[in-house]
Amino acid sequence: MFEDLIKQLQGLNGRSISIPIQTDEKGYIDKQCPSPQCEFLFKVNEDDWSNLFRNEAVWCPMCRHEAPADQWFTIEQVEHSKSEAMVVVKGEINNALRSDAQKFNRSQSRNSFISMSMEVKGGTQRTYAMPAKAADVMQLEIRCDNCSARFAVVGSAYFCPACGANSVVRTYHDSLRKIRAKKDSEEVVQQALAxxxxxxxxELTCRSLRETCLSDGVTAFQKYCEGLYEPFGKAPFNVFQRIDEGSELWRSALSKGYESWxxxxxxxxxxxxxQKRHILAHNDGIIDQRYVEKSGDSTYKAGQRLVVSKGxxxxxxxxxxxxxxxLGDACGRT
Known part of the structure; x- marks a missing residue:
């Protein structure tokens, strides 16, 4: 009596249902870091995902978490897939029941004293999956210097998802961009906090933000120079936090110091x-005589508190x- 339903249920055992995923208008597909501590959303070019990415490993552009390629679906894609798979299964079961009902009704004799019929309510249901929609286009598009894979992010990215490489130049310019964003957003942040x-x-928060901009800039330049200097050897510890010593090290490597640029x-x-960054980091911003002598900054006297301006x-x-x-041009790393 329920031959089609039994056949359909048997066919579902071990069956997989494929759920399509749409690309955005630029041909990028959505991915998400599977690390619970990160869950960074990004996009990869669909052609590059097929041709350049490896099944064995994909890297998060933000935290460099590494996982096989089949673990990078977004949370929304997974939830959509579960929902669509259930729709497909329900639709196929419903349609199998309707088919059995039609067969049963045709088999009944019209001349019988007692007649029976079977009805399945709800109408024909779809048995195909709707594709997962793509998220909005991400404006920051990046091509890896190492493997040429194309990907897109919101904000910043530090690593290529296809090969895991870190672009020293891109990371440096992203760091400067973040510092500028902090500076330019101060009025908005201050009003919201107020x-x-x-x-x-x-006021305390925005003052702290301005002060951290100096530290962020010095650190970004240090890491950038350390990356650029690797072909010449290992740089002395924190040498690029000191202007004169850093310049001399580059002069030995490139025959050019900072005065060249x-x-x-x-x-x-x-x-x-x-020196302002140093006094903030090591003396809580209180001016000492050493700062006055080393910086040549005559606007302060020992005992004053340093003020960092947007200028x-x-x-x-x-x-x-x-x-x-x-430095990037001189090292061939533009």
Missing amino acids: DAVGKDEA LTAQEVSSLKVLY DIEVLLSLLDKLGSG
């Missing part, structure tokens, strides 16, 4: 900013961008 927790907390005044300004941050970004580009 409305939420009060003006005092808003910055004017004397710009080098002097960079030294002052580096300081803008100058630092401009000088680090100019110096970083010059």
Whole structure:
């Protein structure tokens, strides 16, 4: 009586249901880091996913978590797939029941004193899966310097998902971009905090943000120079946090020091900013005589508290961008 239903249920045993995934308008498919601590969302070019990526390993562009290629579906794709698979199964069972009902009804004799019929309600249901929709286009598109794989992110990316390589140049410029974003967002952040927790907390937070911009810039330049310097050997510890020593190291490697890309005044300004970062990191921003002597900054006296302005941050970004580009060109890493 229920031959079609039994056959359908037997066919479902061990069966897999394929759920299509749409690409966005630029041909990218959505991926998500499977690490619960990260879950970073990004996109990869569909052709490159087929031709350049390996099944054995894919890397997260944010945290470099490594996992096989079949573990990078997004949470939304997984939930959509579960829902669509259930729709397909229900539809096939419903249609098998309808087929059995029709066969049963045709088999009944019209001349019988007692007649029986079977009815399946709900109408014909679909037995195909709808594709998972693509998320909005991500504006920051990247091509890996090492393997040429194309991927896209929101914000920043540090590693290629296809080969795991870290681009020293891209990471450096991303770091400078993040510093600029912090500086440019200060008014918005301050107003939001003032409305939420009060003006005092808003002022303290924004002052701290400005001060961390100096530290972030110095650290970004240090890591950038360490990466560029690798072909020449291992750089001395933290040498690129010291302007004169870093310049001399590059002069030995490239026959060019920082003065090849910055004017004397710009080098002097960079030294002052580096000393400001040092006094913030090691003396909580309280000026000492050593700072006055080493920086040549006559605007402060020992015992004062350092003030970091948005102008300081803008100058630092401009000088680090100019110096970083010059070093990158000289090292063939543009």
